Amino acid sequence: MHWEAIQQYWPISITMMFGSIIAGATSEGGGAIAFPIFTKVLQIPPQDAKVFSLAIQSLGMSAATLTILSMKIPVLWSAIFWTSIGGILGLSIGLHIAHFISPEFIRMLFTMMAISLAINLAFLQADFQKNYHTITNITAKEASIFIVTGITGGLLSGLVGSGIDMVCFTVLVLLFRINVTIATPTSVVLMAIHSFFGILIQVFTLEGINSQVQDYWFAAAPIVIIGAPLGAFLCTKMKNQHIRYLLISLISLELCSSLWLLKFNITLIIFSSALLIFFSSLMLYMHKSNAYV
Numbered sequence: 001m002h003w004e005a006i007q008q009y010w011p012i013s014i015t016m017m018f019g020s021i022i023a024g025a026t027s028e029g030g031g032a033i034a035f036p037i038f039t040k041v042l043q044i045p046p047q048d049a050k051v052f053s054l055a056i057q058s059l060g061m062s063a064a065t066l067t068i069l070s071m072k073i074p075v076l077w078s079a080i081f082w083t084s085i086g087g088i089l090g091l092s093i094g095l096h097i098a099h100f101i102s103p104e105f106i107r108m109l110f111t112m113m114a115i116s117l118a119i120n121l122a123f124l125q126a127d128f129q130k131n132y133h134t135i136t137n138i139t140a141k142e143a144s145i146f147i148v149t150g151i152t153g154g155l156l157s158g159l160v161g162s163g164i165d166m167v168c169f170t171v172l173v174l175l176f177r178i179n180v181t182i183a184t185p186t187s188v189v190l191m192a193i194h195s196f197f198g199i200l201i202q203v204f205t206l207e208g209i210n211s212q213v214q215d216y217w218f219a220a221a222p223i224v225i226i227g228a229p230l231g232a233f234l235c236t237k238m239k240n241q242h243i244r245y246l247l248i249s250l251i252s253l254e255l256c257s258s259l260w261l262l263k264f265n266i267t268l269i270i271f272s273s274a275l276l277i278f279f280s281s282l283m284l285y286m287h288k289s290n291a292y293v
Helices: 003-008 010-025 030-041 046-070 077-100 103-122 140-160 164-175 180-205 211-236 240-261 266-288
Strands: none
Touching (some): 003 010, 010 046, 030 103, 046 077, 046 103, 103 140, 103 164
16 A cells, blocks of 8 residues: 555545545546545646546446445446447547646536536425336437437546536436436446546547656545445435435535635636526426426
8 A cells, every 4th residue: 555645645535535435325426526626625737637536436436336236236237338339439529628628617517517417406306206217218319318428428527537427317317217326326337437448548549647646546546445335335325315415415515616716707607607507408408308207
C-alpha cells in the first residue's frame, strides 16, 4: 500500500471515502463527487480531475460490479449493451474535445442536468414507477433510445469523468418506469465499463496519465476498493424513496457548491439557464410519457 501517497494526499483519500460509497449505492459515480471537490476546493486542474475520476472509477466501480454479480443483484443487461454502443462513441468524442471547452461551462453542464433530475425525482408520485423490473421487448425503437442515451452520457463522461450512469438512470426511471433498485446497479455496471474504456482511450489516443494523477490514484485506491462494494451492498438494503432522497440531497449539495465556488458572468448564467430549461423539459416529457406504462 502506498502510505506516502495517502499521507501526502489525505484530502483525496477522505474525499473518495465518501465518493466510493456514494458511487456504489447510487447512480452518481465517484467522479461526480471527486470532480467538484477536486476542481473547486482542492484547486486541481479539471483535466487531471477528470482523468483521475475515470481511473479511480475503473477500479471502484469494477469492485462494485463484482459485488453486484456475486450477490446476484438484478441488472438490465440489454440496457447496458445498447447504451454502451453509443456510450463508447460519445466518451471518445468528449475526451477529445474537452480541451476546447471552458471548465466552468463543463461543470455547469453536469450540474444543470443533475438539478433537472432532482426536480423530477422530488415530484414523483409514490406509484410512478409501477415497480417494473425489466424491459420485456427491445425493438429498434428501444435500442435507438439507449444508443442516443449512451452517446449523450458518454459525451458527458468524457468531459467531466462521470455522467453516463446518471443519464441512463434517468431514462430507465423516468421513461421506462424501472424500479430505482434495479436502475441503480444497472448504472453502476455501466459506469464501470465506460470508466475502463475511458482510461484506455486516454492512455492510447491522448496524453496518458501523468505522474500527479497516478499519485492521486494511489492515495484513493485502497479506499475505493472497499467503499464501492460497500455502497453496492447498502443499495440492496435501501428502499426506493431512500435512494431518491439521497440523490436529491447529493444533487442539492452539487448545486450549492457550484453557486458558491464558480465565478459567474452573464454568458455562464445564460448558458446555465438554457441548460436547465432544456434538461428539465426533456425529463418532464419522459416523466409525463405513458409510452412504457
